[in-house]
Amino acid sequence: MAIHPTAVVDPSAKLGDVNVGAYSVIGPGVTLHDGVDIAHHVVIYGHTEIGENTSVHAFACIGGDPQDLKYKGETTSLIIGRNNIIREYVTLNRGTVQGGGVTRIGDDNLFMACTHVAHDCVIGDGCVFANSTALAGHVSVGDFAIFGGLSGVHQFCRVGRRAMVAAGAMAALDVPPFSIAQGDRARLFGLNIVGLKRAGYTSEQIAIMRRAWRELFSRSSPMAIAMGKVRETWGELPEALEMVDFIQGSRRGVCRAATSPDIGVE
Numbered sequence: 001m002a003i004h005p006t007a008v009v010d011p012s013a014k015l016g017d018v019n020v021g022a023y024s025v026i027g028p029g030v031t032l033h034d035g036v037d038i039a040h041h042v043v044i045y046g047h048t049e050i051g052e053n054t055s056v057h058a059f060a061c062i063g064g065d066p067q068d069l070k071y072k073g074e075t076t077s078l079i080i081g082r083n084n085i086i087r088e089y090v091t092l093n094r095g096t097v098q099g100g101g102v103t104r105i106g107d108d109n110l111f112m113a114c115t116h117v118a119h120d121c122v123i124g125d126g127c128v129f130a131n132s133t134a135l136a137g138h139v140s141v142g143d144f145a146i147f148g149g150l151s152g153v154h155q156f157c158r159v160g161r162r163a164m165v166a167a168g169a170m171a172a173l174d175v176p177p178f179s180i181a182q183g184d185r186a187r188l189f190g191l192n193i194v195g196l197k198r199a200g201y202t203s204e205q206i207a208i209m210r211r212a213w214r215e216l217f218s219r220s221s222p223m224a225i226a227m228g229k230v231r232e233t234w235g236e237l238p239e240a241l242e243m244v245d246f247i248q249g250s251r252r253g254v255c256r257a258a259t260s261p262d263i264g265v266e
Helices: 193-198 203-217 223-234 238-248
Strands: 048-050 061-064 077-080 091-093 102-105 179-182 187-191
Touching: 048 061, 061 077, 077 091, 091 102, 187 193, 187 203, 193 203, 203 223, 203 238, 223 238
Parallel strands: 048 077, 061 091, 077 102
Antiparallel strands: 179 187
């Protein structure tokens, strides 16, 4: 363990075998597990837990109060998993009592410079957030989702597994799994084919997913009929059912396809 002499570490903080750089501040109630590397000029507020081998770069602000007018100083927390990379000027906020009290971040995520994750967000594993991505409160992100630079997600929206939110996109509705969303307000532009290939999906699997996606999002029939057809025709592929289940679980509604006038419920 190496703690720079200019760092300020609260006596109540629980530190494993970690590094803390110059002028960093580790507040009361913080827990840093083994292998955590804190650069210089980092601030980590209380009731934040950071998992093994996560690195936090200079000027990041982790575990700050939620930016929510309903927040009145209650004890809430931020839980960050293992092997995350948190770059310069990233802000990750704690939860609110109204949202369950916890902001949760999984393992193996990359948060590039100036990314913001607001209160009560839930983020899976293996996601990439390019520079200046902003998630509003209560956003849910599935595993291996990718966000382009300067993209944003409205509060209470969901972004599905292996979806891609393109650079500059503003997602005001849910982004289905395996899809590409771009524009303001974001619309769907097909499957994330490159991401699926990199993930090891076969050509046959991708072909089925493409047919199911087109039935759901490039359609003239009502969504209920399209979902029934996907279940009946391509239900042997779990990813096809995952798209249907995601749509059925939407509370805000789903992003429209670029070629479709009506998708989801708003």
